[in-house]
Amino acid sequence: MFKEQELQLDKWFAFRLSVMLDSGLINYKHVHPFCDQMIEKSDKPPYWLIEISIAKFQPDTIRIVNQYAYGEPYVNEPSDLYDMYIACMLLKVETREMSWASFLLAAGSYADGYQQVKEDCSYFYDMLNELEDSEFNLIIEARQQLEIRALFANEMEKIIPLYQMFKRYFRKYLATHKGQG
Numbered sequence: 001m002f003k004e005q006e007l008q009l010d011k012w013f014a015f016r017l018s019v020m021l022d023s024g025l026i027n028y029k030h031v032h033p034f035c036d037q038m039i040e041k042s043d044k045p046p047y048w049l050i051e052i053s054i055a056k057f058q059p060d061t062i063r064i065v066n067q068y069a070y071g072e073p074y075v076n077e078p079s080d081l082y083d084m085y086i087a088c089m090l091l092k093v094e095t096r097e098m099s100w101a102s103f104l105l106a107a108g109s110y111a112d113g114y115q116q117v118k119e120d121c122s123y124f125y126d127m128l129n130e131l132e133d134s135e136f137n138l139i140i141e142a143r144q145q146l147e148i149r150a151l152f153a154n155e156m157e158k159i160i161p162l163y164q165m166f167k168r169y170f171r172k173y174l175a176t177h178k179g180q181g
Contacts, residue, residue, distance in 0.1 A: 023088035
């Protein structure tokens with residue numbers, strides 16, 4: 001079980017944060033209130049956290065987090081980091097931010113580009129072809145979703161608690177910025 005009070009702002013957290021940002025699962029509206037609270041609680045907050053607390057441009061935020069995560073002292077990235085990206089996109093499907101067909105296309109493209117995902121690009125593209133050939137049959141879509149959800153269950157277990165935490169901060173952001181253009 002994830003306990004926010006035990007959260008370590010270490011490189012392992014930064015790797016996961018980077019994937020969540022890079023996949024578009026979260027953005028500055030999720031991150032700024034989190035950073036503000038972490039900075040407020042800390043006598044000596046990490047500099048990278050201060051930097052992302054004011055960055056609104058997603059590529060800047062990702063760059064700052066990655067500079068910390070991949071900077072000295074060097075640590076190996078988690079072996080399931082690329083699979084976590086797929087899990088983040090799968091969460092976007094579950095929250096209706098992304099269609100299933102768009103997910104399959106994006107997952108195939110990502111797997112092709114990084115080739116460190118547990119399934120290669122053809123796995124996702126074959127599913128997309130099956131879905132298109134069935135004229136987007138909902139039964140086939142449901143079967144595919146169950147299969148992929150089971151395949152990425154471990155990564156989902158790691159991402160969902162963090163996403164739920166950031167979702168609370170997102171709601172906090174919305175409540176404090178209501179009516180501001």
